[in-house]
Amino acid sequence: GNSVTQMEGPVTLSEEAFLTINCTYTATGYPSLFWYVQYPGEGLQLLLKATKADDKGSNKGFEATYRKETTSFHLEKGSVQVSDSAVYFCALSEGGSQGNLIFGKGTKLSVKP
Amino acid sequence: GAGVSQSPSNKVTEKGKDVELRCDPISGHTALYWYRQSLGQGLEFLIYFQGNSAPDKSGLPSDRFSAERTGGSVSTLTIQRTQQEDSAVYLCASSLTGDSPLHFGNGTRLTVT
Numbered sequence: 195g196n197s198v199t200q201m202e203g204p205v206t207l208s209e210e211a212f213l214t215i216n217c218t219y220t221a222t223g224y225p226s227l228f229w230y231v232q233y234p235g236e237g238l239q240l241l242l243k244a245t246k247a248d249d250k251g252s253n254k255g256f257e258a259t260y261r262k263e264t265t266s267f268h269l270e271k272g273s274v275q276v277s278d279s280a281v282y283f284c285a286l287s288e289g290g291s292q293g294n295l296i297f298g299k300g301t302k303l304s305v306k307p
Numbered sequence: 308g309a310g311v312s313q314s315p316s317n318k319v320t321e322k323g324k325d326v327e328l329r330c331d332p333i334s335g336h337t338a339l340y341w342y343r344q345s346l347g348q349g350l351e352f353l354i355y356f357q358g359n360s361a362p363d364k365s366g367l368p369s370d371r372f373s374a375e376r377t378g379g380s381v382s383t384l385t386i387q388r389t390q391q392e393d394s395a396v397y398l399c400a401s402s403l404t405g406d407s408p409l410h411f412g413n414g415t416r417l418t419v420t
Contacts (some may be wrong), residue, residue, distance in 0.1 A: 230411075237311065237398070238400070238409075238411035239411065240409065285348065285350075294352055295351070295409075296349075297349040297351075298349050299347070299349040300349060
């Protein structure tokens, strides 16, 4: 079946450090891929997405590229800020609905000043 | 309100009791989803409503779980004869259409004692 595997947390970085959160997937078809973020005390929100191979999603300085050959969708940011502290979830969907999502377990990021 | 609203925010119940969790989606959103987030686990899809179509119930873990959406708006997730393994955060999300990004509520934390 379809699944998403992302790196275990927690991840602790200093401000301005480079961030990578790894995500790989298993899917039978051609899924769309997403990163969702949950800031403390808030609901999950979409960070970025990519709907086909080689697409790059980007938002708020974060990027992720849909790599079909490695079945990966790693999240990167060149210089993290304290305000990026949150839990990040990688997810995939197949078919037309963006809502029937399969999520990874989440990676908690803490950024220290 | 501006976002997806869930109530109650916390619920403690005794094993064997029934519980009802409520979700008010964003006005005008035709799609509504329920997810469950158990400790140390990713988000698990439960059920999906789209307009007047029959709901996708493929994620419901047992027949103790049911959900309805009245008038295409408010949804109620009911868990009958609760068990300790039902303890989790139950998240509701809505989207403008089935192809649109999801907007999540803050969830209901259910504890079964």
